Amino acid sequence: MTNKAVFLDRDGTIIKDKHYAFMPDSIEFLPGVIDGLKKLHDAGFLLIIITNQSGVARGYFTEDDLKAFHKALLSRLAERGVFIDAVYYCPHYINGTVKKYAVECNCRKPKTGMFYAAADDHNIDFSLSYAVGDSDRDCSICHETQCRGCVIDGNNQIKDAVIHFENFSQCVDYILNKA
Numbered sequence: 001m002t003n004k005a006v007f008l009d010r011d012g013t014i015i016k017d018k019h020y021a022f023m024p025d026s027i028e029f030l031p032g033v034i035d036g037l038k039k040l041h042d043a044g045f046l047l048i049i050i051t052n053q054s055g056v057a058r059g060y061f062t063e064d065d066l067k068a069f070h071k072a073l074l075s076r077l078a079e080r081g082v083f084i085d086a087v088y089y090c091p092h093y094i095n096g097t098v099k100k101y102a103v104e105c106n107c108r109k110p111k112t113g114m115f116y117a118a119a120d121d122h123n124i125d126f127s128l129s130y131a132v133g134d135s136d137r138d139c140s141i142c143h144e145t146q147c148r149g150c151v152i153d154g155n156n157q158i159k160d161a162v163i164h165f166e167n168f169s170q171c172v173d174y175i176l177n178k179a
């Protein structure tokens, strides 16, 4: 059996983007996110976070800090009845200062390595799935598979294979109407 998924960007999409924040008390959910994620889960979508975290390569925080942040994020969501199926992150950045992570990788969006890893691990059918983010690069997978893309950036327009929305709730309503 194959699964359908919503691939969610993290910063600026489900939580407020606070520039390389890594302290769990900085977590602030964006409007409509808790309710929207519940609806997507109830409609049978796996919820998969796919996030670039170059702060690791830049030396702003460690990979352990990042893991602790994600653990806190998932437990805050679980307290509110939202269950995330997996988190994929890219700690790399070619011009970073931490040698181990200052590499050219195939996961930093707009590269699509994290999407393929998630699809492999969770048996996901791209043609039934959506990528949701606040930037076009969060939807790069939509240009090489049948995955559909939603960018929440305050514009209402259709550009290439990607649809733009005002806010998270509008995006969720759109996906649920299509599903």
Ligand SMILES: [Mg+2]
Pocket: 009, 010, 011, 012, 013, 017, 133, 134, 135
């Ligand atoms: Mg973002």
Ligand SMILES: [Zn+2]
Pocket: 090, 091, 092, 105, 106, 107, 108
């Ligand atoms: Zn990477």
